Amino acid sequence: MTYKTPARFLALLAFFCGMAAIGYGQEEEKPPSWWDTWELNGFYELRGGYRTRNDPFEKDMSIMETRLQLDATNYTDWADFKVKGDILGDLVLEEAEFDLREANIFTRPTDYMDLKIGRQILTWGTGDLIFINDLFPKDYQSFFIGRDTEYLKAPSDAGKVSFFNELANVDFVYTPQFDPDRFVTGERLSYWNGNMQSLAGRNAIVRTDKPDRWFRDDEFAVRVYKNIDNYEYALYGYWGYWKSPGGQTAGPVPQATFPDLNVYGASVRGNVGKGIGNIEFGYYESADDQSGTNPLVNNSELRFLVGYSQEIGRDFTAGVQYYVEHMINYGNYLESLPSGPARDRDRSLLTLRLTKLFLNQTLTCSVFTFWSPTDKDAYIRPNINYKVTDDMAVELGANIFFGDYPNTTFGQLENNSNIYTAIRYTF
Amino acid sequence: MKSLWSLLVMPVLLPVVAVAQAEPLTDVEVIVNKANLVAYYQGDDGKATVNMTITDSKGQERNREFTILRKDVAEGGDQNYFVYFLKPADVRKMGFMVHKHTGEGKDDDRWLYLPSLDLVRRIAASDKRTSFVGSDFLYEDVSGRALHEDAHELVQTTDTSYVIKNVPRKPEAVEFSYYTVTIDRKTFVPMKMEYYDTNGRLYRTIESTEVKEIQGFPTVTKSVVKNLNTGSTTVMEFSGVQYNTKVGDIFTERYLRRPPREAIR
Numbered sequence: 001m002t003y004k005t006p007a008r009f010l011a012l013l014a015f016f017c018g019m020a021a022i023g024y025g026q027e028e029e030k031p032p033s034w035w036d037t038w039e040l041n042g043f044y045e046l047r048g049g050y051r052t053r054n055d056p057f058e059k060d061m062s063i064m065e066t067r068l069q070l071d072a073t074n075y076t077d078w079a080d081f082k083v084k085g086d087i088l089g090d091l092v093l094e095e096a097e098f099d100l101r102e103a104n105i106f107t108r109p110t111d112y113m114d115l116k117i118g119r120q121i122l123t124w125g126t127g128d129l130i131f132i133n134d135l136f137p138k139d140y141q142s143f144f145i146g147r148d149t150e151y152l153k154a155p156s157d158a159g160k161v162s163f164f165n166e167l168a169n170v171d172f173v174y175t176p177q178f179d180p181d182r183f184v185t186g187e188r189l190s191y192w193n194g195n196m197q198s199l200a201g202r203n204a205i206v207r208t209d210k211p212d213r214w215f216r217d218d219e220f221a222v223r224v225y226k227n228i229d230n231y232e233y234a235l236y237g238y239w240g241y242w243k244s245p246g247g248q249t250a251g252p253v254p255q256a257t258f259p260d261l262n263v264y265g266a267s268v269r270g271n272v273g274k275g276i277g278n279i280e281f282g283y284y285e286s287a288d289d290q291s292g293t294n295p296l297v298n299n300s301e302l303r304f305l306v307g308y309s310q311e312i313g314r315d316f317t318a319g320v321q322y323y324v325e326h327m328i329n330y331g332n333y334l335e336s337l338p339s340g341p342a343r344d345r346d347r348s349l350l351t352l353r354l355t356k357l358f359l360n361q362t363l364t365c366s367v368f369t370f371w372s373p374t375d376k377d378a379y380i381r382p383n384i385n386y387k388v389t390d391d392m393a394v395e396l397g398a399n400i401f402f403g404d405y406p407n408t409t410f411g412q413l414e415n416n417s418n419i420y421t422a423i424r425y426t427f
Numbered sequence: 428m429k430s431l432w433s434l435l436v437m438p439v440l441l442p443v444v445a446v447a448q449a450e451p452l453t454d455v456e457v458i459v460n461k462a463n464l465v466a467y468y469q470g471d472d473g474k475a476t477v478n479m480t481i482t483d484s485k486g487q488e489r490n491r492e493f494t495i496l497r498k499d500v501a502e503g504g505d506q507n508y509f510v511y512f513l514k515p516a517d518v519r520k521m522g523f524m525v526h527k528h529t530g531e532g533k534d535d536d537r538w539l540y541l542p543s544l545d546l547v548r549r550i551a552a553s554d555k556r557t558s559f560v561g562s563d564f565l566y567e568d569v570s571g572r573a574l575h576e577d578a579h580e581l582v583q584t585t586d587t588s589y590v591i592k593n594v595p596r597k598p599e600a601v602e603f604s605y606y607t608v609t610i611d612r613k614t615f616v617p618m619k620m621e622y623y624d625t626n627g628r629l630y631r632t633i634e635s636t637e638v639k640e641i642q643g644f645p646t647v648t649k650s651v652v653k654n655l656n657t658g659s660t661t662v663m664e665f666s667g668v669q670y671n672t673k674v675g676d677i678f679t680e681r682y683l684r685r686p687p688r689e690a691i692r
């Protein structure tokens with residue numbers, strides 16, 4: 001929601017104009033001036049999709065939008081500049097939106113240090129569409145309605161400083177004001193509402209009580225990593241908040257909350273047999289409810305992932321993952337659970353990705369499947385993308401949810417199953 | 428020599444070894460090793476901008492443009508490459524990093540960086556005979572085919588060239604039954620490669636159509652591959668070729684995410 005706040009955008013814009021002025025001031029020689037060397041790229045896209053099931057709480061249209069992305073880059077002797085934003089006409093929400101995806105300055109002040117400040121997309125960790133130690137904001141709403149995978153990552157307003165040396169490399173990311181996920185709110189995707197003990201959507205849009213004080217409700221993330229014989233080892237730390245609602249306030253009109261969360265984890269990735277293997281785990285310390293007795297706050301968890309991918313034919317790759325979320329104080333959780341169905345102690349998930357390229361790699365057919373044997377639900381993402389020319393691509397895909405129960409991660413989304421198509425012109 | 432790498436980027440390298448080689452060589456292993464060594468391991472590193480035009484049988488064109496960097500890890504041994512995409516627009520600023528391993532049975536390590544997701548992906552591909560960026564060049568043409576993968580036979584020596592026949596030791600792993608390479612006797616630049624299928628029919632050719640001397644090294648600046656089965660042709664043109672740029676150890680995640688400016692501009 002913050003992305004629509006004009007004040008914030010204006011602040012960033014002003015910041016950039018300020019930086020631009022500094023950059024401009026440094027130019028002694030006339031041509032080419034800093035203003036003349038901007039490179040502009042982007043794309044224009046039409047994307048539309050419909051629900052395949054009737055959803056009493058939402059429109060039949062799951063996605064219907066035109067999008068113009070503009071990506072402007074420039075550089076001086078000392079820094080790179082990037083501003084990337086999407087102008088979006090959204091017929092589902094019936095609104096126009098400007099989504100500033102990136103607005104940052106990158107500089108490499110010394111041989112052993114990189115610095116990137118501003119709005120940016122941040123990613124680390126080893127999972128494929130599963131994130132344990134990557135606690136940068138995700139946009140699950142975009143993911144579920146069939147936008148390009150690029151939009152699964154929401155931007156952070158942050159500073160990232162990286163140090164490189166023989167011993168190990170270190171990334172620090174500081175986010176001065178908490179950046180939550182763009183999660184399912186009921187506005188365009190229906191969900192399980194635990195308070196109502198039923199599915200809900202536009203009749204019960206999630207209200208949130210979000211930490212939003214600058215420099216006080218902040219987030220800090222660190223990664224220490226090293227490559228030894230092309231096995232990539234990493235340690236992670238995160239001090240912030242549950243990124244999607246991890247609790248709620250008490251009272252007659254509960255608001256979703258983002259309780260304190262600290263995460264400590266590690267990962268390894270490297271060659272295993274003919275393919276690539278990865279292992280990652282994280283300890284999710286729900287700092288506001290260490291004992292797990294507060295029903296209004298998520299319990300602490302251990303999360304574990306193991307994955308393997310391999311080429312199984314020409315231009316044909318398969319990837320499998322096993323993932324589990326293990327609740328730490330399960331007994332306390334059961335005892336303090338007010339009502340409604342309890343979750344299992346372990347939520348496990350298996351994923352399978354198959355990707356095959358055809359027609360000189362211009363046609364990509366892929367399917368990604370999540371299946372949870374514990375929740376008895378599944379999520380299938382088939383996608384076909386064809387590059388008609390270097391500049392134009394057409395796409396057809398679907399998001400299909402199944403579940404035995406209406407309250408599980410994917411089961412609750414069953415009525416949001418959708419099929420979509422898109423055409424994109426890149427420049 | 429068998430690898431296109433020699434045609435393409437390595438050309439960098441070829442010092443004019445055979446200036447006055449009046450007497451032709453007769454030992455095929457010597458020729459092959461010499462060409463291989465000359466092609467792969469001259470200079471410490473090389474850099475070029477590559478322009479690729481892929482034309483299918485219907486005449487539809489697709490273009491690729493990227494900067495490629497190479498640095499030898501060990502003389503006659505492993506090498507690192509870095510490919511930084513400039514065109515088409517949808518792959519712009521994508522980075523591709525390869526740690527090539529020449530040891531028998533050892534796969535290359537490959538990474539891909541997707542800037543819009545800020546994602547460093549490890550690539551599981553091990554089949555080297557797949558298309559490189561959708562062109563008629565195969566990954567192996569660009570990254571190299573190890574000498575020990577084929578048996579070599581000197582089938583012809585002319586005034587200007589040697590013709591070598593190469594038969595794969597593991598025929599089930601490749602789509603050809605053999606291929607011939609025509610090597611320039613003076614420069615040891617492979618001028619033409621011809622691939623034959625299991626019926627003995629020619630189905631694929633790679634030709635060095637332009638060779639220039641750069642920094643004293645004969646350099647292939649234009650190379651054409653034709654797939655006679657599909658009617659598709661790819662022309663690869665090299666510009667801005669430089670050798671011994673003294674590029675540092677940039678073949679790490681840091682520079683995959685953001686390459687050093689001097690390396691890509």
